[in-house]
Amino acid sequence: MFTKHYGTYRGFIRSQIDNIKNSLGAYKAQKDIDWGKVERLVFVCQGNICRSSYAHYLALNKLNNVASLGYATTSGKQANETAMKVALSRGLDLSSHVTTDLSDFEVQSGDLFLVMEDRHIEKLVSVSENNEVQISLLGLYSTPISALIYDPYQLSEAYFNSCFIRIESAVANVIGLYQANAKS
Numbered sequence: 309m310f311t312k313h314y315g316t317y318r319g320f321i322r323s324q325i326d327n328i329k330n331s332l333g334a335y336k337a338q339k340d341i342d343w344g345k346v347e348r349l350v351f352v353c354q355g356n357i358c359r360s361s362y363a364h365y366l367a368l369n370k371l372n373n374v375a376s377l378g379y380a381t382t383s384g385k386q387a388n389e390t391a392m393k394v395a396l397s398r399g400l401d402l403s404s405h406v407t408t409d410l411s412d413f414e415v416q417s418g419d420l421f422l423v424m425e426d427r428h429i430e431k432l433v434s435v436s437e438n439n440e441v442q443i444s445l446l447g448l449y450s451t452p453i454s455a456l457i458y459d460p461y462q463l464s465e466a467y468f469n470s471c472f473i474r475i476e477s478a479v480a481n482v483i484g485l486y487q488a489n490a491k492s
Contacts, residue, residue, distance in 0.1 A: 311319075312470055314467070315464075315471070316463065318345055319467075323458060328455065337462060338443065339444070339448055343486060344369045345440070348375060348418060349367055349373070349375075349482065349486065350413075351363035351376040352372070352422065353423070356397060357381070360377065361471055361479075362475055365401075367479050375408070377409065378407055379410045380409075381409045382407065387402040390460075390465060394401065394465055394469055394472060415435050415441060419441040420444065421443045424456075425445075426456070429445075432489065449477075451481065454474050458477075484487055
């Protein structure tokens with residue numbers, strides 16, 4: 309059960325802790341998004357090879373103004389092999405994905421950074437300070453809410469599927485909110 313739904317026992321524990329933190333209001337600032345100011349959705353994870361790349365390409369099927377990045381990667385790499393395989397089995401082709409490191413990313417006013425883990429928030433504080441951007445946890449929009457979207461890197465295909473199901477739910481809900489508040 310742990311490996312299929314949470315990746316690892318550690319993933320299960322971290323997920324439970326983050327969901328408790330959410331229920332206690334720790335992510336209130338990440339929930340208070342001014343959707344009227346959002347101009348681009350930017351999906352963020354560590355390597356930009358699994359979670360953020362999948363979210364990016366899901367959203368790209370519905371919107372043009374989306375991007376993704378990794379805060380600790382090398383620009384120009386492909387998506388993870390297992391991520392590409394599982395994504396393709398779910399009807400999404402990641403073969404054209406190319407990683408972008410935060411240092412190579414052009415931040416724009418109106419960006420909404422959607423991170424996978426609370427520890428990713430602090431990695432974006434420096435880019436958000438002087439820019440009109442917002443930061444939220446993607447998992448806060450999944451059904452059911454899962455504040456943490458644990459990294460599937462080097463884990464089983466079964467967990468990649470569970471992770472991607474959470475991302476699909478969250479991306480669909482984020483797109484709905486974005487479109488409901490889009491500037492005409």
